Amino acid sequence: MKIWIFQGNPIRFDVDSYLLDNKEITWSMRQKYLVSDVQIGDEVFIWRSDGDEKGSGGIVARAKILSLPQVYVNDEDSSKYWYEDVKEPYLAIELVVLEVEVENPLKRLDLLQHELLHDLPILKIKNNTNYLLDEQLGEVLLEEWNRHIQLSQSNKSTVLSIPAASTIDIIERYEIHAFPNPRSYNFSNLVTFRKKGGAMRALYKVVDTFIMDVRKGVVESKIEQFSNDVQNRIRKYVYERSNDFGFERSEYQFWILQFEKSLPHEPRSIQTYSSHVYYMYEDLVSGEKNVGISSNQITNSEEDHIVNFDKVISEIEIAPIQETEKKQVIKSRIGQSSFKKVLLAREKKCKLCGVVDEAFLIASHIKPWSVSNNEERLDVNNGLLLCPNHDALFDKGFISFLENGETVVSDRLDMNTMQFMNVQSTMKVNLSEGQREYMKWHYVHIFNES
Incomplete structure (x- = not known):
């Protein structure tokens, strides 16, 4: 079994919707010198390039090859995902989608930091559609993806709740959260913050993370991979927190947040906790004012x-x-x-x-x-x-x-x-x-x- 990476450009094609809507898909085979290497049953990782959102590129799905390369013409169903008119026939491969993580991809920035996976060919030659991995890189990538999927799935049903009485206003204003590195709590895809008294008023998705030394303010090289909007939010957060509250240590981990859901009933714990706790997502959005912590509470502060x-x-x-x-x-x-x-x-x-x-x-x-x-x-x-x-x-x-x-x-x-x-x-x-x-x-x- 060989392992491949197939790339899609979200500027030209609605990669996310195509993967979420369809169990069986087709993908173009533009590197014709690789056609003879394709075998039914090969593993394929689907790579979504950055598009207009800098730093968002990475692996968003895993699939298996169902057919050898063949000539394909877009039908009405597939044409609706294209942002341009593609009428000419092209060489393509049929795939069955196994796993999709469009909201939490295995990001290019993380792969660049990996001891082995920084050698992935797509990180060196960015404009191809099809990449065949050597055996070692393929196995390591499969292991890394499996860990990524496990972590992502384990975090989907639980929400990390962090006490933030003094800083909750600037967290919500700029949708940025920072804390001393190393963190004292596990990463979670979903997070909420407790104001004074313990009430929670919104859920946020953690869309990216980075580490920065804040002793001299914002280190521009640490944030240049993000969009201008995110960079400005980070700068304002650091400036305001420095002036109003300060930073207790030098190295901080930053979480870039995205508003997920309002909690108008402002739920709070049945009992008071001074440190971080975990809740079940269903409990927080149930409408109940008083909720208990998750049964799989993690205490590793x-x-x-x-x-x-x-x-x-x-x-x-x-x-x-x-x-x-x-x-x-x-x-x-x-x-x-x-x-x-x-x-x-x-x-x-x-x-x-x-x-x-x-x-x-x-x-x-x-x-x-x-x-x-x-x-x-x-x-x-x-x-x-x-x-x-x-x-x-x-x-x-x-x-x-x-x-x-x-x-x-x-x-x-x-x-x-x-x-x-x-x-x-x-x-x-x-x-x-x-x-x-x-x-x-x-x-x-x-x-x-x-």
């Missing part, structure tokens, strides 16, 4: 992590075991609980090789546990998700990373070991600003160059 951390410490400190064993048990318990959960929500795979199975991922501290204080031990910026091989190399100082993400390998590793352990100096990772600070420490104190 920083406060929860600290409480869990202190509890684990106190339990193990009184245990009748040796001091060195206590440290190992504490490290293991915390590493498998809150710290790893936060890292998984942020990174999802091994930084170097892309392994995604949680059973083979280790929450590795950049600045070692033994020399970190309690705050550093829980700081997600002091962490990397690594597979067992790369965790061992990093922990023992055989590899480290420069500020630009380049991998540095100790001269103590011979070529055979490097090959066996799947590590090379050409590998590059993306590091947050916080991770770069800890990595400087690791490079100086742990890495053994020779």
Whole structure:
């Protein structure tokens, strides 16, 4: 089975409606040199280009090929989706649509940050219609899409509710929400904000996210991919919040919101909560004034992590075991609980090789546990998700990373070991600003160059 990407331009063709309205579709085959590679049963990802909405491009659907390329002429049903008159026959392929995510695509901007998928041919040659992926890229893209679909579907029925008594007015005015990075709550497609007293008056869809250092105001390079309207909303939000409330930290995650639905009955919790909570969508729009939180409530705030951390410490400190064993048990318990959960929500795979199975991922501290204080031990910026091989190399100082993400390998590793352990100096990772600070420490104190 081969894996393809087929691209559509929303300026010329109503890609979204076509995918949502039809289970079986046809797509043009313009790269004729690829015709002989097409096989029935091949997987196809449908890519919607940016069109007039900068930064919106990405994968919006997955399909399977039902027919080999054949000459096709638009009929009355298919013509209504075109914004131009296409009467000439053209080569096309029949597809069956399996999954559609037009409102929450796997975005081009996210793929560009992926360790492997930034090499997708559509990210380098933008104007083709049909792209055949090599086997490795195809498999990785399929895995990434499946994770994206799982997350999207799990978030559709739940709504994240955030207390925002002091900032709710500017959030609603500019439809922008910002909070210290890393976030203390899970991403959700739908979000609402609680005013003083706990009432909620509107639902919003999270349409995009980005991270920005706000110490010097807006960093233009961080927002240039968005439309002029969104850029202006971000600038006004940052200016007004800086003047009226300020920013407590330097690095913030920004959510770009889109109004979804008014809640005129202003529902509120049956009991009062001071932190974020989750509700069922159906409960919030039911018209009931008092609603209970979701049964699958997620409690992974920083406060929860600290409480869990202190509890684990106190339990193990009184245990009748040796001091060195206590440290190992504490490290293991915390590493498998809150710290790893936060890292998984942020990174999802091994930084170097892309392994995604949680059973083979280790929450590795950049600045070692033994020399970190309690705050550093829980700081997600002091962490990397690594597979067992790369965790061992990093922990023992055989590899480290420069500020630009380049991998540095100790001269103590011979070529055979490097090959066996799947590590090379050409590998590059993306590091947050916080991770770069800890990595400087690791490079100086742990890495053994020779």
